[in-house]
């Protein structure tokens with residue numbers, strides 16, 4: 111018996127090399143049937159590594175790492191012929207897009223299909239499907255997929271948001287019982303705060319493609335732009351009572367989307383539908399998911415010449431099984447099957463139309479270079495602020511948009527600030543961007559002052575023009591401009607010489623200055639700011655300028671200040687005397703001491719995770735300053751005296767501890783109340799903020815507007831809607847909250863909230879007047895409401911203050927100019 115066993119064991123060993131030719135399916139590799147449990151990210155990565163080790167038709171590339179140190183990776187899948195010439199294929203593809211070597215010749219160039227799975231972590235079925243899609247593409251026994259690979263290269267990114275996915279999967283695995291509970295009210299279907307949708311810092315990565323504020327996006331978009339696929343799919347899940355959504359997409363479409371891009375979406379959609387029809391699966395197209403905002407996984411590829419699409423399986427919160435409202439049980443296995451079907455169907459369609467797809471891809475970029483879209487063929491961005499020009503230049507470069515600098519000349523064009531055509535002078539340091547380039551479409555989408563919105567029933571913000579977001583003066587010009595030195599306007603690394611100083615002065619003009627201040631305060635350097643402008647050392651310094659004196663600081667202070675200046679790329683002015691040329695001397699009482707604030711940030715249930723995450727990211731990654739994060743449920747247990755600043759992000763807080771906050775503010779605390787938090791303070795004693803209401807309650811008026819048509823209800827509901835529009839605010843930049851800003855500020859307005867002007871002890875720093883509207887969709891009712899009111903203000907109260915921020919200056923971290931406004935609230939107000 112023993113002998114026999116041994117023999118069969120040896121036989122088995124001998125058989126291994128034969129089996130090794132075969133590739134294990136995900137179920138075989140993982141040891142459980144795919145869909146019977148959620149696969150941790152590390153195991154997904156293991157499977158991809160396993161296939162990379164065994165299949166000759168793949169190349170695995172790690173392109174980045176997440177905040178929680180998980181790998182970001184893509185798998186390239188290609189035929190025997192193509193897999194060894196991926197660098198040539200990439201070069202040739204870029205040459206079709208008018209980039210790199212335009213003479214690159216490649217026989218039988220393949221079409222490139224890029225499949226992106228699981229950008230929202232709690233929409234987890236697609237990462238499971240990605241393993242099966244990979245297997246089906248490399249399975250030697252699969253002649254269908256082998257045939258598709260003859261003219262197609264497939265790129266699979268199994269998980270765009272590993273940290274968010276892992277948050278969800280860990281949660282689910284920790285609460286599901288031996289038998290999954292399909293009852294929707296069971297705890298396994300209700301995630302705790304924060305959900306797995308977002309990344310480590312609670313950013314929605316499907317709103318970040320164009321801005322690349324997050325490291326996952328930065329790494330992915332860099333790789334994406336090295337390849338520029340013809341087809342890109344972003345796999346999602348929607349509510350579990352919805353069936354499946356796939357392209358063609360819904361209105362509104364951006365005007366720059368071409369007829370071919372729409373047509374090919376329909377071709378792909380019809381092929382997807384064929385399989386759904388065969389299997390009797392429910393689906394819909396042409397509704398809900400529009401193509402406008404440029405930072406999605408469908409639009410960003412579209413504005414880069416691709417056929418970008420979103421696919422949505424019903425399934426958020428569904429776990430392994432859930433009872434839907436129609437009485438069916440939706441399982442993880444079902445969701446995987448549908449995503450897999452569309453993965454393969456899309457590759458099939460791409461392969462069947464490969465030649466045409468490549469031809470249209472080339473045409474798209476040829477057109478961009480010779481006949482760019484949009485009203486303006488060039489843009490001039492005035493270099494009034496070197497930091498912001500540097501930031502904008504970096505952002506354009508990351509997106510492959512080329513820019514240069516000006517030749518001294520006079521010109522005329524659309525003035526972003528006044529909204530009129532004006533004459534202006536171009537300086538050699540002004541940024542000039544010509545539209546005649548291969549990224550002309552993306553350029554137009556990002557820079558055009560007003561986005562045309564045919565149908566306002568959109569999913570996201572409708573205005574984002576970069577000059578407004580960066581707070582830079584700009585002009586749109588109807589013809590191309592000649593440019594000068596390509597690096598004339600990029601100035602970096604200017605810091606002070608090695609002399610010893612009585613004081614150093616540094617201007618206060620951008621968030622880099624906030625970062626510099628943060629580093630000084632962390633290093634225990636005493637810093638002051640000027641309440642009024644002054645002139646010293648032959649230079650003018652505006653209110654808010656930082657003053658760092660030898661007095662009060664230790665002997666090592668020169669070195670610390672210079673190092674901080676070098677770290678933050680600051681130009682210091684060295685003064686050898688406290689006697690200034692004009693204005694107040696450095697010892698004056700108008701030079702205020704900045705106490706290093708101890709900051710508290712509220713998080714947890716009731717708080718908007720994304721709004722809170724932006725603030726967390728700001729402190730940790732953008733200015734590197736400590737912040738203590740507490741859960742709101744613990745608010746009554748904290749020692750208020752340990753904190754100088756308390757930040758309440760957007761949220762719905764039960765029982766605001768108004769009495770405690772009042773006492774603490776009275777004693778010198780600073781409360782920063784943001785967005786909806788303000789509405790919870792309007793009726794609390796001592797808070798002087800009052801909302802502007804629309805006039806719904808006026809019963810004496812003719813109320814025939816109440817008579818609505820039921821079929822138009824979607825459009826009715828948007829009359830009060832502000833999906834994201836730009837307003838020009840008046841700024842009192844003599845107030846610390848306005849330091850470093852112009853006399854105006856372009857505000858991204860996300861709702862119709864507006865407050866009455868503060869009186870008495872209040873300062874109305876950012877106000878919207880009658881004609882503040884600039885760009886983006888605003889419903890008629892909201893438009894009537896948003897005028898003559900307060901959006902950013904400060905109430906001085908006892909020894910402390912309350913900062914009211916009705917809108918979010920840190921929205922998705924791409925509204926660069928808002929960061930200085932927020933920095934003012936934290937460091938300057940109330941000192």
Ligand SMILES: [Zn+2]
Nearest residue numbers: 230233346347
């Ligand atoms: Zn999603």
